Amino acid sequence: MLNSLKKNTIILLIMICVPNSAYADLLEYEIKAVFLERFTRFVEWPHMNQAENSLKNFVIGVIGENPYGGLLEEIYSEKKIKDRKVEIRYLEDVKESLSCHLVFISASKKHGLAQLLSFTEDKPILTVSDTKGFAERGVLINFFMDKRRVRFTINESAVRKSGLIMNYRLLEFAKIVKPVHGE
Amino acid sequence: MKFRNLSIRKKIIGIIISSSLLAIFFGFGVVITNDIRIFKEDMHDNALINAQLIGDYLVSPLVFEDKDGAEEMLARLKGMHTVDNGVLYDNKGLPFASFARNGKAIEAPLATNEIIGEFEGKFLNLYHPITFQNKRYGILYLRFSTALLHEKIQAYLVTMICLMVFLVIMSYFLASRFQRVISKPILELAQVTGRVSKGADYSIQVQKIGDDEIGDLYDGFNNMLKQIRLREAERDKAESELREREEVLRGILESTAEGILVVDVKGAVSHNNARFTEMWQMPQEGFKTDENTALIDHFMEKLIDPQEFLKKIKQLYDTTDESFDMIRLRDGSAFETFSCPLIKGGKAAGRVWNFRDMTAHIKSAEEMNRLRNVLKNMIDSxxxxxxxxxxxxxxxxxxxxxxxxxxxxxxxxxxxxxxxxxxxxxxxxxxxxxxxxxxxxxxxxxxxxxxxxxxxxxxxxxxxxxxxxxxxxxxxxxxVTERVRIEEIMVQSEKMFSVGGLAAGMAHEINNPLAGVLQNTQNALRRLSESSPVNDRVAEESGTTMECIKVFMDKRGILRMLDAVRDSGKRAAVIVDNMLSFSRKSESHFLLQSIPDLLDKTLDLASSDYNLKKNYDFRKIEILREYQPGLPMIYCEGSKIQQVILNLLKNAAQAMSESTEYSMKDGGAARPLIILRAKQEGEMLRVEVEDNGPGMPEAVRKRVFEPFFTTKGVGFGTGLGLSVSYFIITENHNGTMTLESMPGSGTKFVIRLPLERSTLA
Amino acid sequence: MTQQIRILVVDDDPSVLLGLCDYLEDEGLHTVSVSSGEEALEKLEKERFHVVIVDIRLPRMDGNDFVMNASRIYTGMAFIIHTGSTEYILPEQLKKLGICKEDVFNKPLDDLDVIREAIRRKTGV
Known part of the structure; x- marks a missing residue:
């Protein structure tokens, strides 16, 4: 824990002192890992209280090749999300995503994405990816790098479809694809 | 110009306008301030909303620590024209992102934790914490330019002022229109009043317009005029009486011979009459300088003793005393000055001075006094x-x-x-x-x-x-004692001189027969008693002898008879001689003599005189000598004077011894007294021989100097003693001889002899 | 006996004349009496007298005039004045004739011896 704290501090220091590019270069996934938790702040999971019993922990699932390495575990071993302990799961099957609140879809799932998404799209699972074009295809949040800055795109329609309640502040901040119109 | 001096019209307009103005200002003030407050609140609210809005957008950048994102978000502020600057702070208070409209970033103000919206100068500073789901992520500082607000307020104010001006103009217009309702009757009344006061015509009546207070005022005014008319009539009467009385008083004041001056408490002239001006020769044009000192200076110039007057005035002006003085002026005038305090309403209000010109009075008094003195001197002299x-x-x-x-x-x-x-x-x-x-x-x-x-x-x-x-x-x-005496003396001497002249003439004629008597008697005696050759021869021839004849003569007493004839003849000769001395004037024996010495010698003679001794004892008579010491010697015939004095002494002694009445008086104890006096009396030497004898009655006194007048018994005196004395004194010595006598109070003979020989005739 | 002294007595009073002459006769003197000055002058022209006793108050010619007239006739004549007037004052002319106060006698004389004395003085007899 001390270690992770130290690490966080270092990150922050770097973030401040080091130019974005450098920090982006070095810590792209670290930032992305931290961002996962930050997303959760803007998202309400329906029936989360009901599911409390079934899902005591906040479960982060990773599908596909894990780009984070051990970063997630490192970051979330102590950190809580929504007052719950964070549990990192590496999903083999898409169906496992049901027990997850958040599912990171790695670039390796580029091809089985549609299938995967068809499963999760109407479920309150926050899907996050960092592959170009995934958002347009139906991933709720997709990281992209903008001049060495970690940014993300949100598929508003997908969010609506998922039943998750996403705070507009996050939407405002993100690049929106497939926005919901006529509301 | 003071408000109260303005016309009613202006007053009403002024009041209405000022009231409206007050109301407008107050109302507008309230409205404007309220509106401005609302404007500000609106702006504040808007700013807050904007801040909230922007804050919402800033939550995410903060959450994701995305400064660029924050900057982008803040850049949206560009669309909010009022925002001038914006700074986003993170939770550590460090600036996270900022916005500056005009490119220049402001110094980051200190971040606070609360929502604060403050107007500061041209700006509204707003701090807005960025929170999300009860979590604070930072604070947003926004600086809004209030320029717009001010512009708005300005525009608003201009509008309002225009409105106010309009309202004021309206109110003025209305006021000037409507004030007439009130002012017109008042002005009318004022006009009438003016006319009344100018023309003093109280017969005017005003026409009442309404029954309001002004109507009452009109009624009151009319009534008042009526009252004034009545009173004026009375007053005119009283005034004319008063004027008449005042004219009378003024007339009295001016007609009085006194100069009247009234001064106030400071001593300055308040009234004076023309007489005063004339008396004090007051300058016609009055005094140029301060009245008080000038008046006193004017007085001082004229007075003989100005310091005394000044002192008196100073004393007087501190009191309410009255004063009464006589003051004298250099020009010789004298004023009687009376002053009393002037009391008005029980308080000293000055002093009234009365000046009465006493110059003529004093002069006439002096003249009168002088005349009185002259008269007194006259009557005294x-x-x-x-x-x-x-x-x-x-x-x-x-x-x-x-x-x-x-x-x-x-x-x-x-x-x-x-x-x-x-x-x-x-x-x-x-x-x-x-x-x-x-x-x-x-x-x-x-x-x-x-x-x-x-x-x-x-x-x-x-x-x-x-x-x-x-x-x-x-x-x-x-x-007239002296005159009476002189008259008596005159009468006496006239009488005496006629008697004396007569006697002298007579005496001459008597002397011859007397010579015949005496010579022949002598011859007869010689021839009858003496033996001589002739007698003897004739006797022999006659057949007898002288012896026989002598015997016969003796026996028959013829010789005694012849002696008696001879004595009588001799006595007659003495009488005639005395009588002749009445008219005898001779200075042959005049020598300088001391009268006291003569008196003393005479006294010695008297005491040794045989006849005196025979009839009365001179030693029983007390003699007093009262001689004035240092009497001058005088020219006189000593023997004659002695004769006179002796005669008087004899008379006195005789009178005192003879009078039984006298000796009976005082029980016989009265001591006979003769006083001899000698003293100088002017140019005369006065000799008195006074006795305390019985005195003599008037009838005797008047005749006592007459020749042959005597009160003595026959044989005691010839009745010529006093006559002779009288002639000795008056004729021989040119003196006077008088006597004073009253029965019972003694007799006093007074002889006056001239001191100077030259006075002798 | 020596030469008899002759006395002329002039007086208008007979009794005085008588008295004087009687007295002087008794004294052994010869007397002639006249009653006026004129008579006396006549006498003096006829006879010689040693002494003239004269009265002053005389009819017509008074004693003084008589003395003056008589002295013109006889020088060295002695005069005795025997007057009745006590106021008689000896005139200067008479004094020049050698008549003095002692030669004047006032009537009446108590004693005629004074006359005798005067005659004795004048005549030595």
Missing amino acids: MPSVLVGIDSEGRVTHWNREASRVTGLAQEKAQGNILSEVFPLLAVDMQRVRQAILSREVQRDAKVGSQVDGERRFSDITVYPLISDGVDGAVIRIDD
């Missing part, structure tokens, strides 16, 4: 007693002679009853009364009186005072 009395017999005038005679000073005599202070006149009061009643001069000549044992005579004349209606009289008393 009169040798007569002059006494003035009023009708009641009280003394009004009393001259020096009167004082001398009575021994009473004028002051003591004045006012007293005449008979009390002048006993001599007591008997004459009847005459005085008669003179006053009859208004005719009353005379009473030669009134006798006894003064210091001396018989005095007075002529009393009473002159009634009839000139000025004042009853009274002047009594003149002349001491």
Whole structure:
């Protein structure tokens, strides 16, 4: 824990002192890992209280090749999300995503994405990816790098479809694809 | 110009306008301030909303620590024109992102934790914490430019002011229109009042318009005018009376001979009459400088003793005393000055001065005094007693002679009853009364009186005072003793000289027969008694002898008879000789003699005189000599003077011894006394021989010097002694001889002899 | 006996004349009496007298005039004045004739011896 704290501090220091590019270069996934938790702040999971019993922990699932390495575990071993302990799961099957609140879809799932998404799209699972074009295809949040800055795109329609309640502040901040119109 | 001096119209307009203005200002003030507050609140609210809005957008950048994102978000502020600057702070208070409209970033103000919206100068500073789901992520500072707000307010104010101006103009317009409702009747009333006061025409009545208060005022005014008319009539009457009285008073003030000056408490002139101006020769144009000191200076210039006057004034002005003085001016005038405080309403309001020009009065008083003195000197220098009395017999005038005679000073005599202070006149009061009643001069000549044992005579004349209606009289008393004496002497000497002349003439004629008698008697005696050759021869031839004849003659007493004839002849010769001395004038034996010595010698002679001794004892008579020491010697015939004195002494001694009445008086114990006096009296030497004998009655006294007048028994005197003495003194020595005598009070012979020989005839 | 002294007595009073002459006769003197000055002058022209006793008050010619006239006739004549007037004053002319106060006698004389004395003085007899 001390270690992770130290690490966080270092990150922050770097973030401040080091130019974005450098920090982006070095810590792209670290930032992305931290961002996962930050997303959760803007998202309400329906029936989360009901599911409390079934899902005591906040479960982060990773599908596909894990780009984070051990970063997630490192970051979330102590950190809580929504007052719950964070549990990192590496999903083999898409169906496992049901027990997850958040599912990171790695670039390796580029091809089985549609299938995967068809499963999760109407479920309150926050899907996050960092592959170009995934958002347009139906991933709720997709990281992209903008001049060495970690940014993300949100598929508003997908969010609506998922039943998750996403705070507009996050939407405002993100690049929106497939926005919901006529509301 | 003061408000209260403005016309009613202006006042009403002014009041309405100022009221409206007040109301408008107040109302607008409230509205404007409220509106401005609302404007500000609106802006504040808007700013807050904007901040909230932006804050919302900033949550994410903060959450994701995305400064660029934050900057982008803040860049949206560009669309919010009021935002001038914006700074986003993270939770550590460090600036996270900022926005500056004009490119220049402001110094980051200190971040706070609360929502604060403050207007500061041209800006509204707003701090807005960025929170999300109860979590604070930072704070947003926004600076809004208030320029717009101010512009808005300005525009608003302009509008409002225009509105206000409009309202004011409206209110003025309305006020000036509507004020007439009130001011018109008042102005009308004022106009009428003006007319009334200008024309003093109180018969005007105003037409009432309504029944409001002004209507009441009109009624009251009309009533008042009516009252004024009534009062004015009364007042006019009173005023004309007052004016008349004032004119009378002014007339009195001006017509008085006194100069009247009224000064106020400071001593400045408040009133004066023309007489005052004239008396003090006040400048016609008045004083140029301060009245008070100028007046006093003017006084000072004129006064003889200005310091005294000044002192007096200073004393007086501190008091309410009255003063009464006489002041004298350099030009010789004298003013009687009376001053009293002027009291107005119980308080000293100044002083009233009265100046009475006493110059003429004093001059006339001085003249009168001088005249009185002259008159007094005149009456005092009169040798007569002059006494003035009023009708009641009280003394009004009393001259020096009167004082001398009575021994009473004028002051003591004045006012007293005449008979009390002048006993001599007591008997004459009847005459005085008669003179006053009859208004005719009353005379009473030669009134006798006894003064210091001396018989005095007075002529009393009473002159009634009839000139000025004042009853009274002047009594003149002349001491005519001397005159009476001189008259008596004149009568006496005239008588004596006629008698003397007669006697002398007679004596001459008698001498021859007497010579015949005496010679022949002598011859007869010689031839009858002496033996001589012739006698013897003739006797022989006759047949007898001288012896026989002598015997016969003796026996028959013929020789004795012849002796008696011869004695009688001799006595007659003496008488004739004395008589002849009446007219004898001779200076042959005049020598310088001392009268006291002569008197003493005569006294010696008298005491040794045979005849004197025979009839009375001169030693029983007390002799007093009162000689004035240092008497001058005089030219006289000593033997003659001795003869006179001896004669007088004899007479006195005889008178005292003869009078049984006298010796009986005082029980016989009275000591016979003869006083011899010698003293100087003017140019004369006065010798007195006084006895305390029985004196003599008037009838005797008057005839005592007459020749052959005698009271002595036959054989005691020839009756020529005093006559001879009289002639010796008056004829030979050019002196006078008088006597004073009253029965019972002795006799005093007075001889006056001239001191100077040259006075001898 | 020596030569008899002759006395002329002039007086208008007979008794005085008588008295004087009687007295002087008794004294052994010869007297002639006249009653006026004129008579006396006549006498003096006829006879010689040693002494003239003269009265002053005389009819017509008075004693003084008589003395003056008589002295013109006889020088060295002695005069005795025997007057009744006590006021008689000896005139200067008479004094020049050698008549003095002692020669004047006033009537009446108590004693005629004084006359005798005067005659004795004048005549030595």
